[in-house]
Amino acid sequence: MKALTGGRGVFVFIAAIAVLAAFPLLGLEGYRLRLLTLLFLWISLAGCWNFMSGYTGYIDFGPVAYFGAGAYAAAILMIRFDLPFLAGMVFSGVVCAFLSAMIGWATLRIRGAYFAIATFAAAEAMKQICLEGDRVAGFDFFGGSHGLTLPAPPASEFFYYLLLGFVVFVVGITYLLEKNKFGYGLKAIRESEQAAELSGVPTLALKIKAYVLSSSLIGCLGGIEAYWLTYIIPDDVFNVLRTIQMVIMTLLGGMGTVWGPVIGAGFLTLAGEFLGARFVYDYLTILGVVIVVVILFLPRGVMSLAKRKRG
């Protein structure tokens, strides 16, 4: 554990990124390239969820609200206003920062199950707005249940490098949280919010900051996925299963740790890909069993195994 959080972990990570960055140049393409891209997407998503919920202890059960909002923001800007993807992605981040600041300002005062339910409700409300907004208001904007089709994307390598960059960025932020005052503040909130408040930590401001940062990055990732897959529907981008996957990946690797989401997302994405291809119909059942087993037997994540072994 200490070796992982210390200098050696960083060294291994940088080496791994360098190798991964070289892969497309060495001729990696097709399915494998897409699989690795998917892996980077999930590591980034789980990482974003982790530095909000893992560090503050506030369980956000509606991160898909921003994933979906980001996907729609990027898609609408690109289709309706003919702007380039980069503008769409930045717009996704801005929209989600704005939305999450509003929602966070209201919901981050309530705790425990209440916060989880409130964020879940926010995500479902946004999904319904995208589904029904057009019909109610009588315009053609979100595309209803048919969803939206985006312009043709560039080569797969573009998304590979973009998402690899995101992985580095998200892991970098989390790594800094272990060292800086902001991170200490968040951890203090997790351990005891009252004590933190009494010691002069501006808890609400810190929580909102972490929430907005996490949500706007998730929004950008939503925009990226929309452009990558070129097609979005509300039931998919706001799917509660995505939330659960972010949470279970983080939990599997270890919440509130730098490498937890990387390990958890890496394992579950590959396992999911393998199982999904082999057991198409029973995939969800197996996923359910895996979740139950992880919670019952590995509640602190696989990182805790490493910790236990070292004494």
Added chain:
Amino acid sequence: MILFLQSLINGILLGGIYAACAAGFSLAFGVMGIVNLSHGDFVMLGAFVTYWLFVLLGWDPFLTLPLTLTILFFLGLFLQKLTLNRIAGAPPIMSYLLTFGLHLVISSLALRAWTADYRTLNPAYAGLNFSLCGLILPYSRLATFALALVLLCGLYLFLYRTEMGRAIRATSQDREMARLLGIRVFKIFAVAFAVSAAITGVAGSLVAQTFVVYPQMGLPFTVTAFCVVVLGGLGYVPGTLFGGLILGVFESLATTYLTAGLSLVLTFLLLLIMLIFRPGGVFGRGALE
């Protein structure tokens, strides 16, 4: 005016069912602190028990209720012993994930077994109704509403008039103190969860009378239970009746005067507003942490 009264009555009839579906959710949360994301699947299982007994054996849907109660009681007991007891006292996130895992297993197994077809019950009296001053009242809706009230009264009497109910309430108020007083807390958890599953299953049997039955119907009912329980006060069981009625009337009026799609958005907004400004429910008697 007739339209308004009709949607009001529809809302009240709907609200009774919602309350019956949500009471078990509140009980499980109050006693064990578990937000049960597989709650709606008990509704689904109850509905399917009734559906199959009706289709295969020709039982009247109302006569299937005792069997649903028994089956779901033991299923709840089994799931509780096998999984939920092990995470008592763990951080709440464990219970969200564990129960979501259970939801995935139950609903996907149901999907494999029974396919995704939409099914409806149509006993001989399905479409019958009577009108009163221009208002239409279907018999089966009235009967399910009455039975939902009976179910809730039964739960209330169980919790407030029996020794076991007293022990359950004591455990939900202060687990450690209850243990010190000689209450076997894990036994209480098991009974509370089994009762929660049983009444939810019966509510599912009632749901089957008026709603479409299919394996994926669970999650929407979990969400409905969230809303009802937050309105009535999380963990405060008698509040669920009022929570259910408020939500039923609210949804019914929103569907009549706005659109069905928007009514769901408004439901979630109502839920958000309640959580932010009045997390203890309309009576302020819900658990606050």
